[in-house]
Amino acid sequence: MMRCRITYRKTAPLRYTGNLDIQKIWERYLRRAGLPVAYSQGFHPQPRIQQACPLPLGFLSQAELADIYLDNDTLRPDDITRSLQAMPYPGIEIAAVEEIDLTEATLAGRVIATEYLAEWIDPLDADQLTSKASALLNAPQLLRSRRDRNYDLRPLIEALEVLPADSSHNAMLRMQLSARQSATGRPEEVVSALGYAPYDARFTRTRIMFTP
Amino acid sequence: MTFDHTMLQKQLERILPTVQKPGRYVGGELNQIVKDWDGVETHIALAFPDIYDLGLPNLGLAILYQTLNAREDVFAERVYSPWTDMELAMRKSSIPLYALESHRPIADFDILALTLPYETLYTNTLNLLDLAGIPLYAAHRSDQHPLVIAGGHACYNPEPMSAFIDAFAIGEGEEMIHDIVNAYQAWKRSGQPRATLLKALAHVSGLYVPALYEPDYHPDGTLRELRPLDPAAPRRITKRIVAKLPPPPTNFIVPSIDVVHNRVAVEIMRGCTRGCRFCHAGFINRPVRERPVEEILQAIQTALKQTGYEEVALLSLSSSDYTQIIDLVDQVSKHASENHLTISLPSLRIETFSIDLMDKLKSSRQGGFTLAPEAATDRMRATINKPIAAEQLLETARAIYSRGWSTIKLYFMIGHPSETLEDVRAIVDLCKAVIAEGRKIIGKRAVLHAGVSTFVPKPHTPFQWAPCDTQEQIQAKQQLLRSELRGPGLKMTWTSPKDTMLEAWLSRGDRRMAEVIYNAWQNGAKFDAWQDQYRYEIWQVAFEQAGIDPAFYTHRMRAEDEIFPWDHISPGVRKSFLLGEYRASQTQSFRSDCRESCFACGILPTFAELRRANPGKHWMCPEVPIRKKKAVLEPVAS
Numbered sequence: 062m063m064r065c066r067i068t069y070r071k072t073a074p075l076r077y078t079g080n081l082d083i084q085k086i087w088e089r090y091l092r093r094a095g096l097p098v099a100y101s102q103g104f105h106p107q108p109r110i111q112q113a114c115p116l117p118l119g120f121l122s123q124a125e126l127a128d129i130y131l132d133n134d135t136l137r138p139d140d141i142t143r144s145l146q147a148m149p150y151p152g153i154e155i156a157a158v159e160e161i162d163l164t165e166a167t168l169a170g171r172v173i174a175t176e177y178l179a180e181w182i183d184p185l186d187a188d189q190l191t192s193k194a195s196a197l198l199n200a201p202q203l204l205r206s207r208r209d210r211n212y213d214l215r216p217l218i219e220a221l222e223v224l225p226a227d228s229s230h231n232a233m234l235r236m237q238l239s240a241r242q243s244a245t246g247r248p249e250e251v252v253s254a255l256g257y258a259p260y261d262a263r264f265t266r267t268r269i270m271f272t273p
Numbered sequence: 274m275t276f277d278h279t280m281l282q283k284q285l286e287r288i289l290p291t292v293q294k295p296g297r298y299v300g301g302e303l304n305q306i307v308k309d310w311d312g313v314e315t316h317i318a319l320a321f322p323d324i325y326d327l328g329l330p331n332l333g334l335a336i337l338y339q340t341l342n343a344r345e346d347v348f349a350e351r352v353y354s355p356w357t358d359m360e361l362a363m364r365k366s367s368i369p370l371y372a373l374e375s376h377r378p379i380a381d382f383d384i385l386a387l388t389l390p391y392e393t394l395y396t397n398t399l400n401l402l403d404l405a406g407i408p409l410y411a412a413h414r415s416d417q418h419p420l421v422i423a424g425g426h427a428c429y430n431p432e433p434m435s436a437f438i439d440a441f442a443i444g445e446g447e448e449m450i451h452d453i454v455n456a457y458q459a460w461k462r463s464g465q466p467r468a469t470l471l472k473a474l475a476h477v478s479g480l481y482v483p484a485l486y487e488p489d490y491h492p493d494g495t496l497r498e499l500r501p502l503d504p505a506a507p508r509r510i511t512k513r514i515v516a517k518l519p520p521p522p523t524n525f526i527v528p529s530i531d532v533v534h535n536r537v538a539v540e541i542m543r544g545c546t547r548g549c550r551f552c553h554a555g556f557i558n559r560p561v562r563e564r565p566v567e568e569i570l571q572a573i574q575t576a577l578k579q580t581g582y583e584e585v586a587l588l589s590l591s592s593s594d595y596t597q598i599i600d601l602v603d604q605v606s607k608h609a610s611e612n613h614l615t616i617s618l619p620s621l622r623i624e625t626f627s628i629d630l631m632d633k634l635k636s637s638r639q640g641g642f643t644l645a646p647e648a649a650t651d652r653m654r655a656t657i658n659k660p661i662a663a664e665q666l667l668e669t670a671r672a673i674y675s676r677g678w679s680t681i682k683l684y685f686m687i688g689h690p691s692e693t694l695e696d697v698r699a700i701v702d703l704c705k706a707v708i709a710e711g712r713k714i715i716g717k718r719a720v721l722h723a724g725v726s727t728f729v730p731k732p733h734t735p736f737q738w739a740p741c742d743t744q745e746q747i748q749a750k751q752q753l754l755r756s757e758l759r760g761p762g763l764k765m766t767w768t769s770p771k772d773t774m775l776e777a778w779l780s781r782g783d784r785r786m787a788e789v790i791y792n793a794w795q796n797g798a799k800f801d802a803w804q805d806q807y808r809y810e811i812w813q814v815a816f817e818q819a820g821i822d823p824a825f826y827t828h829r830m831r832a833e834d835e836i837f838p839w840d841h842i843s844p845g846v847r848k849s850f851l852l853g854e855y856r857a858s859q860t861q862s863f864r865s866d867c868r869e870s871c872f873a874c875g876i877l878p879t880f881a882e883l884r885r886a887n888p889g890k891h892w893m894c895p896e897v898p899i900r901k902k903k904a905v906l907e908p909v910a911s
């Protein structure tokens with residue numbers, strides 16, 4: 062058995078596909094690519110595919126990670142990349158494949174922070190966005206409520222940065238948010254705390270950060 | 274009007290995060306086919322008027338999608354009904370109904386082809402037309418509007434929807450759809466008005482163009498005649514069939530979200546020879562045609578490669594009757610165990626051999642084992658022509674419980690013609706006998722789930738003359754079942770009598786039903802197939818507004834010589850044969866499987882030419898001999 066870490070981009074065709082369905086899609090992708098995924102033991106064997114960190118529905122991503130276990134020891138990362146690219150799956154773009162030690166801790170347990178880009182669907186005033194963002198960072202606390210639960214958003218925000226518009230995109234907000242157990246910041250919450258409608262922005266995850 | 278793709282994308286980006294399962298509305302799935310819009314002559318929107326989750330796995334649409342897109346001059350796309358939340362959002366933002374591949378508005382297409390497998394999709398069909406901005410009534414459409422056609426099992430009685438559909442395709446679509454496209458293209462190139470197109474379509478075998486006919490009624494409301502108004506309109510429209518099942522589709526679209534069936538589906542045979550008298554599918558899908566084992570295996574292999582699916586369903590009306598079933602199951606199961614595949618094989622007969630088949634397929638014991646006895650007394654079984662000895666059912670049940678299944682699902686129907694409360698009580702006794710066997714074998718783990726639906730006499734079946742039970746009758750029968758079918762391990766589900774009424778009006782109605790359907794839609798009816806959406810009162814009002822008594826369609830015993838609203842549609846089976854079967858049901862006479870001996874139901878004379886040209890065992894009716902030409906003896910020139 063071998064374990065491979067796949068870094069991939071989740072693009073438009075799978076934007077509205079949730080995490081459970083992405084799991085299925087990986088299973089089908091591997092079958093199509095002829096890669097022999099390993100199954101868990103037990104009464105209902107499941108293919109061993111582990112996502113690092115769930116991505117909210119409607120988000121795109123430039124940096125998704127999944128560990129897959131294959132019933133094979135001889136394949137090299139290059140072979141795997143080639144097999145996957147030979148049978149492309151709409152909505153998944155392979156960025157990197159590396160072999161990982163079987164004993165290494167799972168990715169999901171080591172996530173500490175995630176980075177997102179919010180790009181506004183229609184043009185907006187970048188200066189205004191910048192001043193709102195610095196006001197937000199200066200606030201001692203940001204009390205909000207989500208699904209009937211009150212919480213403070215401020216400590217979950219690790220960094221904010223405004224990227225002005227250029228010829229290819231409208232103004233964007235880069236944000237680094239905490240993603241620890243029970244301390245996970247949601248980018249839509251940041252956007253609405255800034256006073257914008259969350260659905261006016263398009264979200265892309267750009268990085269997942271782990272404990273070493 | 275030019276199509277602004279970016280504008281629509283932006284609108285959708287704002288709306289989609291606010292609706293349930295937005296993945297239903299974006300397309301872009303694996304194996305979707307996309308073509309350059311301007312590079313093809315004819316654009317066809319294939320529509321299933323219910324949500325994506327139900328429509329995507331529809332095998333009929335998958336077949337049409339493949340065969341149409343195989344043509345270079347055609348681009349066929351998909352469209353489904355948006356769920357209520359998405360519909361609201363679309364109407365609020367004035368987004369017209371669009372196709373999933375190109376995101377173009379449906380109104381821009383040449384042909385809108387609807388599949389109508391069941392009648393409860395009728396109000397959704399009107400809603401779909403409305404969302405697309407296409408006039409609901411066929412008569413109100415002009416040359417600019419798409420041609421609206423419909424096919425599917427419900428279309429064997431097209432009359433209730435005849436005001437809304439330009440042409441109905443009766444029977445199997447694989448070949449007919451190309452004739453339709455060709456006729457359409459010829460018309461479009463000719464620049465003639467829409468009326469010319471309708472006449473041209475009436476010449477296509479299997480197509481029914483309702484605008485070319487006019488009904489005439491007796492004073493008592495029954496039909497006197499459906500009069501053709503044009504020489505192009507045939508008096509009788511005979512369904513189309515394919516002589517030999519073409520290779521099955523393999524390049525299935527794989528949804529990016531969970532839908533009702535996520536699997537490769539292969540139709541192993543079409544039709545059924547059992548002749549159960551209640552069964553609509555059994556009469557309209559004759560004759561039986563099988564696919565060769567080799568072709569099925571090949572299709573499975575290819576489809577699995579193309580889709581990556583983990584499940585395969587082998588479909589037919591009666592799997593146990595497939596001639597090479599053992600061979601097929603052996604070969605498929607070999608492949609399955611090597612590849613972590615799940616194989617499903619529905620519609621098995623009530624015999625222990627069925628368990629052997631499931632065993633070979635290493636079928637999961639989780640979902641339970643399903644059997645459909647349909648009735649519980651010998652008298653009822655003879656009436657409906659589904660002979661199963663109670664002892665054989667018990668023996669099968671014993672074997673199921675002792676071979677690893679803890680749940681058995683039994684499907685019954687109440688409301689068969691001449692059924693009494695005694696016949697219904699027998700369902701209770703039978704279920705109790707089955708669960709008692711289960712408890713003897715596996716104790717408290719044994720579960721028996723009785724699914725009791727209510728029979729609606731369907732057009733083109735021997736029971737088309739029979740009335741449907743009234744709501745009171747159905748309630749009394751269900752009451753009896755609910756109070757007596759209880760006890761440890763017993764579960765029961767049933768159909769609401771109101772749902773049954775709707776099914777009965779819509780399937781047995783005539784042209785006057787169109788007004789009722791329209792009223793109901795205007796009053797807010799849609800998603801009638803969904804229990805939580807269907808509202809009986811709306812339909813009551815709709816009937817009142819139209820001045821029609823619904824009981825006329827449902828509870829009237831029809832005279833043997835009555836002309837039915839669907840008599841001009843021929844499934845190839847003769848009305849006289851059906852009447853014979855109806856009479857046989859009243860004397861409880863069995864009719865055996867027609868594979869054993871042909872009962873001359875009418876299929877062979879109807880399709881004699883086709884059968885003669887396609888001899889062989891794949892088609893289960895007897896062969897039709899080649900007519901011998903009289904040899905003319907001519908003097909040999911010397």
Ligand code: SF4
Pocket residue numbers: 546559560561867868870871872873874875876877893894895
């Ligand atoms: S023609 Fe004969 S064999 Fe064929 S379906 Fe009819 S009864 Fe059966």
